[in-house]
Amino acid sequence: xxxxxxxxxxxxxxxxxxxxxxxxxxxxxxxxxxxxxxxxxxxxxxxxxxxxxxxxxxxxxxxxxxxxxxxxxxxxxxxxxxxxxxxxxxxxxxxxxxxxxxxxxxxxxxxxxxxxxxxxxxxxxxxxxxxxxxxxxxxxxxxxxxxxxxxxxxxxxxxxxxxxxxxxxxxxxxxxxxxxxxxxxxxxxxxxxxxxxxxxxxxxxxxxxxxxxxxxxxxxxxxxxxxxxxxxxxxxxxxxxxxxxxxx
Numbered sequence: 001x002x003x004x005x006x007x008x009x010x011x012x013x014x015x016x017x018x019x020x021x022x023x024x025x026x027x028x029x030x031x032x033x034x035x036x037x038x039x040x041x042x043x044x045x046x047x048x049x050x051x052x053x054x055x056x057x058x059x060x061x062x063x064x065x066x067x068x069x070x071x072x073x074x075x076x077x078x079x080x081x082x083x084x085x086x087x088x089x090x091x092x093x094x095x096x097x098x099x100x101x102x103x104x105x106x107x108x109x110x111x112x113x114x115x116x117x118x119x120x121x122x123x124x125x126x127x128x129x130x131x132x133x134x135x136x137x138x139x140x141x142x143x144x145x146x147x148x149x150x151x152x153x154x155x156x157x158x159x160x161x162x163x164x165x166x167x168x169x170x171x172x173x174x175x176x177x178x179x180x181x182x183x184x185x186x187x188x189x190x191x192x193x194x195x196x197x198x199x200x201x202x203x204x205x206x207x208x209x210x211x212x213x214x215x216x217x218x219x220x221x222x223x224x225x226x227x228x229x230x231x232x233x234x235x236x237x238x239x240x241x242x243x244x245x246x247x248x
Contacts, residue, residue, distance in 0.1 A: 001215055002110060002150030002231050003238075005033070007099045010144055014096050015245060024194075027185040028201040032208030034178040037171055040216045044172065067124045070131040074152075074169070075176040077135040082142055082181060089142050100242045102145030107235035110154045114228040117157035123165040123172075130159045134169065138177065148174065150235075153228070163223045171216065 009029070013020040038045065048068040055065030137155040141148035149170045156166030189196070 001219055002147045002153055002228065003234055004099075004103065004145050004147035004150065005029075006141075007103060007145040007147075010094050010099065011096070011242075014094075014099075015242070024189050024192075024196050024201055025204050027182060027189055028204040029208035030178055030185065031182045032205040033212035034175065034182055036209045036212035036216060037174055037178070040213055041172060041175075044168075045175070048172075063124060067126055070126045070128055071169070071172050072176070073128055074126075074131040074135040074138070074173045077132070078138045078142070078177055079180050081139045083184065085142060086184070089144075093143050096242055096246060098143065099145035100239050100246075102143055103235050103242075104239035106140075106146050106150055106154065107232045107239070110150055110157075110228050110235075111232040113154040113157035114163070114232075118160040119157065119162045121159075121161045121165055123161065123168040125161075125165075126169060130156075130161075133159065134173070138173070148177065150231070163227065164220070167220060167223055 009021065009026055012018045048064055048071070051062050051064030052068040055061045055069075061069065134152050134155045137151050138148060140146050140151050149167075152170040152173065153166045156169050157163070161169065
């Protein structure tokens, strides 16, 4: 959902003073959510893969093949940016003040996009320019509080896509993005000298997978009728509560 999972993973240690759950747990829950997305969109993934394979064989892109290729384009910008800046982001941007600012700012942008966007295009009308724009905007999600799904849905709405189309694009491009991020975190985890509580990780993985699947199913069913306003309100309330916590 467009409310920033990374921010919610950071806040317990920052606000409640709990020990940071650490890289291992972050990796487990992200990989659990990845599996949920893959399972939910398994028929779409299978169809797009076959279309892309057939297009390369025929040396002519079909509509589904073009859509698959543009999804790949949208997934690319964040990979080098995330790899190069991951340590700086961990060091300088994991603060409550940053989360407050990004949570509120991108809530307002999501609200404006949902109100001002034409909301006409289906996901399959994605072209390479729109894909590149969505992909570049996804890089902002490296900053905690932005929300990867939130910023990509916002950009897709502003590009004229329907709520369902924007959501579908966002979820589908999350697959290579989370795969890359999860693989990098897994590499860092395996390179770490710290001991790993595998039982805790397995529990976190399965809870994340089940809850993410239910959230996606709920989200896709209701987004056309309720819009993004509930998520905008949630984000603004969270930013307000965090601000009050700091002041008090």
